Amino acid sequence: SQKIEQNSEALNIQEGKTATLTCNYTNYSPAYLQWYRQDPGRGPVFLLLIRENEKEKRKERLKVTFDTTLKQSLFHITASQPADSATYLCALDDSTGGSYIPTFGRGTSLIVHP
Amino acid sequence: NAGVTQTPKFQVLKTGQSMTLQCAQDMNHNSMYWYRQDPGMGLRLIYYSASEGTTDKGEVPNGYNVSRLNKREFSLRLESAAPSQTSVYFCASSEDRAPLPIYGYTFGSGTRLTVV
Numbered sequence: 732s733q734k735i736e737q738n739s740e741a742l743n744i745q746e747g748k749t750a751t752l753t754c755n756y757t758n759y760s761p762a763y764l765q766w767y768r769q770d771p772g773r774g775p776v777f778l779l780l781i782r783e784n785e786k787e788k789r790k791e792r793l794k795v796t797f798d799t800t801l802k803q804s805l806f807h808i809t810a811s812q813p814a815d816s817a818t819y820l821c822a823l824d825d826s827t828g829g830s831y832i833p834t835f836g837r838g839t840s841l842i843v844h845p
Numbered sequence: 846n847a848g849v850t851q852t853p854k855f856q857v858l859k860t861g862q863s864m865t866l867q868c869a870q871d872m873n874h875n876s877m878y879w880y881r882q883d884p885g886m887g888l889r890l891i892y893y894s895a896s897e898g899t900t901d902k903g904e905v906p907n908g909y910n911v912s913r914l915n916k917r918e919f920s921l922r923l924e925s926a927a928p929s930q931t932s933v934y935f936c937a938s939s940e941d942r943a944p945l946p947i948y949g950y951t952f953g954s955g956t957r958l959t960v961v
Contacts, residue, residue: 765949774849774935775888777949820888822950832878832903833950837887 733758737821737836744811745844750838751808754821761823764797764804765833769818777833778819779806811843851936851953858892858926858960865900866921868936876939877919878903878950879911881932887898888935926960933957 736755743751756800763782767775768783781788781797781804786796806808808815822833849870858864870877879891894913898955908930910922918936938948956961 767949768921771957774952774954775950777951780949817887822888830891834888834890834904835880837885 733834735759735821735823735834735836737819737839739837739839740841741840743842744845746751746812748811750811750815751806751839752819754804754806754823754836756796756802756823759802759823759834761799764795764821764823766793766795766804766806767820767835769820769824770830770837775820808841812842813845816841816843846866849936849938849951849953851956853956855882856959857925858958860924860927860960862926863922863924864924864926864958865943866934866936866958867918869918870885870936870938870951871884872938872950874903874938874940875916876887877913877931878886878937879909879921880935880937881905882955891921891934894951907932923958926958928960931958949956 734757763780765780766778768778769775779790779795781795783799792809796805818838820835822835822840824833852867875896880888882885882888887907891905891909892903892911893912897913897916900911912920934956936953939950
């Protein structure tokens with residue numbers, strides 16, 4: 732069966748360090764993968780999208796990698812700040828059926844300590 | 846501010862009651878979606894509409910109906926609410942899916958529904 736896995740345990744890091752979050756998937760052939768941020772009581776907010784033929788994408792302090800061989804995406808936040816504390820969701824589309832409806836992982840909570 | 850607006854923000858229903866969750870977007874997006882989010886379950890797709898006049902079932906459509914009223918509005922109806930439908934409901938929209946989206950999905954702030 733299809734599965735998207737994100738670490739259910741919260742990631743605790745010190746301010747200024749690089750946070751790395753992982754998204755693994757099985758039985759998908761995604762055309763692209765997305766990362767979202769969700770704060771408590773709010774809807775997810777789109778951060779980055781990376782296509783299957785792209786290895787890496789950057790946006791300010793954010794970097795996403797996409798390895799379709801390993802079936803894994805890594806999401807990095809450099810020089811992390813307490814304001815980066817949130818839950819981060821990955822989402823990917825299964826293009827095999829001809830549709831592009833995103834399926835979301837359960838998210839990983841990031842806590843940045845001052 | 847441009848975006849996705851959901852109403853109401855909070856609702857308590859008794860088992861068996863009906864209600865409609867409203868969603869409107871002002872970004873001229875063609876595609877709209879309804880998700881529910883439960884603790885430990887993540888976001889699950891209920892229904893989606895790829896364009897005005899079309900709707901399709903998602904992963905968990907049972908107990909729900911939808912209406913794509915026009916390009917801006919996509920409503921979700923619970924005909925006979927059950928405690929299992931207690932959840933946070935999110936509406937989202939996106940640009941056309943073909944070609945592939947560039948800007949991701951825009952979500953509303955959610956409706957917190959409790960069925961007692």
